[in-house]
Amino acid sequence: MTNLAAEFREDTVPITQATWRYIVVAGVLFALAAVVVGRMVLLAFGPEGKLILQSESGYYLKPSPKPRGLIYDRSGHLLAGDREVYELDINLNEVAPTDIPRMAQEIAAVLSLDTKVLRKRLLEAKSEGVPSVMLSKEVAKSQKAALEKRADEWVYKDKNGKEVKPLSALNFVLTTARLYPEGDLASNVLGFVPPLAEQGYGGVEQFYDALLRGGVEMQKHSYAPWVVLPTDGVQPASLYLTIDRNLQHAAEEEAAAAVQKTKAEFAVIVVADPYTGAILAMATSPHPPLGDYDKLMAYINKWNAFNLAIEKPYEPGSVFKTITMAIALDIGAVKPDTEFDDTGVYTVSGARIYNWNRGAWGKQTMVGCLAYSLNTCLAWVAHEKIPKNTFYRYLNAFGFGDLTGIDLGGEAPGGAMTPTTRDSYGRPMWSSADQASQGFGQAIMVTPVQMVAAISAIANGGYLVTPHVLAYESMGGRRFAYHPEGRGQVLSPSTTATLRKMLTESLPVETKTALVPGYSVAGKTGTAEIALPEVGYSTNLTNASFAGWFPADKPRYVIYVWLSKPKTSPWASVVAAPVFAEMVKRTALIENVPPDDVRKRFEGVSQVTGKK
Amino acid sequence: MDTVRILHQTYKELPWRKRIRYIATALAFVLAVGAFFFLEVHFSNRAILLGRQAQHLQAEIQNDRLEIIILQGQLAEQTSLNHLHKVAKRLGYRPLTLQDVHYAPAPAWALAEDSPKPALQAQAVPTPLPRKYTISLAEWLSEEVLYPRAMR
Structure with missing residues (x-):
């Protein structure tokens, strides 16, 4: 065995310096290819790939406004439509108790609320550790703009020199509320939708509530970017009345x-x-x-x-x-x-x-x-x-x-x-x-x-x-x-x-x-x-x-x-x-x-x- | 180092056809694996991009739908009887009652002399149409283009 090896060694072709360079370059290229391929394999089947695969079935919920169905007269004149309003809540975790009095004043001035009542409500909620307080269900677009403007204007620096915008704790969620372009025309026929409810009462709003139903819908969104979940659901119907x-x-x-x-x-x-x-x-x-x-x-x-x-x-x-x-x-x-x-x-x-x-x-x-x-x-x-x-x-x-x-x-x-x-x-x-x-x-x-x-x-x-x-x-x-x-x-x-x-x-x-x-x-x-x-x-x-x-x-x-x-x-x-x-x-x-x-x-x- | 020498030695001693076959096999293997995972990653990437696009479009559709409804409401408000009444009032008009209704002769129409006072059942007699409505093309060409009045 030893002789054979010695014999083989004697017959070997000497590795020249040029050959070594080829071997090193080939080795580096192979290693790179292996890394790329390995990364691809990991992406496809490794922990990250598994995460993506799992996320295909995973989803999160996001509020989405679903306008209530429209009501027209027999000629197509709109009798009950929808207008853009916002639900407004405040995240109290982001608010310092010392900011609450001024905050109440600022909000009350825009929303026409009682400052004292609002201040008391916010202070009580803060002391009880309530994370969020609903302030209004129907904030108009103009009111939202006014509050956002105030939020940008009211800025101060805390002890650590960090910039604080207290009103940035306000959170607006887009939703819709009823609009009556013709005022109270045929109000007894139309019915009404109370501000805090999604259900209609009286008239057409009550009788056809299931068809007209809107509100804020929690829509499913997949974590996987390539999964598009149907978000339409059942769209509200528009009603054309016999009323002229x-x-x-x-x-x-x-x-x-x-x-x-x-x-x-x-x-x-x-x-x-x-x-x-x-x-x-x-x-x-x-x-x-x-x-x-x-x-x-x-x-x-x-x-x-x-x-x-x-x-x-x-x-x-x-x-x-x-x-x-x-x-x-x-x-x-x-x-x-x-x-x-x-x-x-x-x-x-x-x-x-x-x-x-x-x-x-x-x-x-x-x-x-x-x-x-x-x-x-x-x-x-x-x-x-x-x-x-x-x-x-x-x-x-x-x-x-x-x-x-x-x-x-x-x-x-x-x-x-x-x-x-x-x-x-x-x-x-x-x-x-x-x-x-x-x-x-x-x-x-x-x-x-x-x-x-x-x-x-x-x-x-x-x-x-x-x-x-x-x-x-x-x-x-x-x-x-x-x-x-x-x-x-x-x-x-x-x-x-x-x-x-x-x-x-x-x-x-x-x-x-x-x-x-x-x-x-x-x-x-x-x-x-x-x-x-x-x-x-x-x-x-x-x-x-x-x-x-x-x-x-x-x-x-x-x-x-x-x-x-x-x-x-x-x-x-x-x-x-x-x-x-x-x-x-x-x-x-x-x-x-x-x-x-x-x-x-x-x-x-x-x-x-x-x-x- | 021995292994490298042995592989090098073996390779050097192989006939060139075999050498090429081994190189080709190795390359083909790497290419196949690479191609497979390239395709896998490529399609995933495309799916992600298209999926995101679809999600954005979906959100856009929803926003547009909402906007249309809101704009529809605003338009209806601007064209409502309610609004028009306010505008008319601001402009100084007053509501018309049935007692206020009176009949004015329309320029193109005249009543027969013996006809009763204007009412719905009255027979209205149209006046003869002006010449510009009855003139033929040839006449028009002759009167207005070839031999205009000023030239005749």
Whole structure:
């Protein structure tokens, strides 16, 4: 072995200096390559690579503002939008206790807060070791800029010579709050979103809260830079309402004018399409003030309602006579020329029912009963001409005592005494006097929107529509139309045709103040005395209503007016009917409804050939 | 040192074809490993850059969306009835009521003499159109370009 090695050694080629240089350079290059490759391997599979691999599944949360869905009128005018606001909190760990008094002063001056209260709050939180305090949920952009400017200006050096900016402890988080470009227009329809909440209350905001919901969303962000997590989630929908901005404005103006003129407690005006149930305007005066949350709460507490048109049931009075007459006509119990001999009083179960003027009107046809709004006549029709069960079956079919299904939050069902009503001991409460009273609109509580649905059925041929305010929703660039299901045929078309004719004939006799030159209108007034606890029906306090439509022969708009406790006159024919007439005029102008003679001239004329 | 000598000796004594094969194999191995990890790092890098870009774009989309909504609100505010009422009031206009409505004759229209007072059902008779609306191209060329009035 030793010999072989020695032999090998003897045969070796001597390594020259040049060869050594090659070997060293090759060695260095190889080492470099090894380092590069090794680094690559480590990056891919080493601890760093593992960290990156782990981070693929890891994520962090970051607040991101998600604006609430927008609400438009039927023409695309924005009624409720979003504005840029900031949530403001302060990181107390970065604040020296000695800076707190001035800090409170600076912040309070910009945010219009009470300096003393804020200072006390901050000092207490600091002493308790609270790390962060929320200062405001709605800081405007201008206020943010002012605070940032103050933060830059207020600088001092501490003992160690380090620069201190106390207001840099303020932390702004971008979010959104509701904006109402049209002010309080249709506020009772829109609803509201309280400053500290993401949930909507009242109106559309409540009913469609799930679709509109926004707020500050904690969004997932991956640690791995190449992982893009979906951040869209479910985007809020934009809602397009059936409400027309101009009609709503007109209705609100007329309601406010009516309150001012008649000194009524409040006024409600609803304009609807009788064929679809689409609400074109729903005005209340006063209306909820959306701009000021404290005033809004005071409004809700005062009226115990947000939207008086759907949340305040009341005894409608004579407008309900149209429903009684419709039932009687539909079952064939009466005809327009059926006669009733009015003696001025109608007695049922010991209760005496009088006419509005306590007068006796002698022999009257059914048209006369409506024209002179005779309580005795309609009590007779309800009590003697319509069987008990049939009467209540019809009321049920009309949806009285039940929700109409309107897509607004907080709807009230109203109610009426029926043969099945029992007291807390299980004793029946109903008497036939109730049915007679209900015949002329007392002893039954309805909401304006229920009456709109019922009157629409008379106007459209007997089909009970579902009142609604949503035309369509827009989500993710797609539109979804909203067509609520109707509630069935409640009256035959022939009945409604007869009743429409009766009401068109009776209205000029009943009240001329509801008439509009050039346009045929149909409708009925309603003056209902208000029942006071332990006093009974007051003769001074009334609910004055008017339910009608136009054009009378081809109904396009149903208009309902309700004035609560008017002072200048208790009679609907004096206070409510003129409001209806004004609304007809304004609706005709806004909607370009031609006068009857012009319309009839062009009815049936081909738009292509111009021939009939 | 012996190992180096042995490797050097072995290498020197190898036929040149084998030498090349060994060198090529070694180079190919290094290149393959290098290429593999180069690709790995390259794609990771691309993914990181694109991912970051996507994240930025996503944030931008969200910001833009928010901005659009906010600007939409501001625009609606500026064009609202509410705002226009204030502007009109500031400019001295007063609200128009139905009683205030009156009819003014429009310049291009005239009413028939025996027609009733202006109302929606009134038949309006248009005045004959000015010549500039009825003139043919040839006439226009002749009257206005070839033989203008001043020249004739």
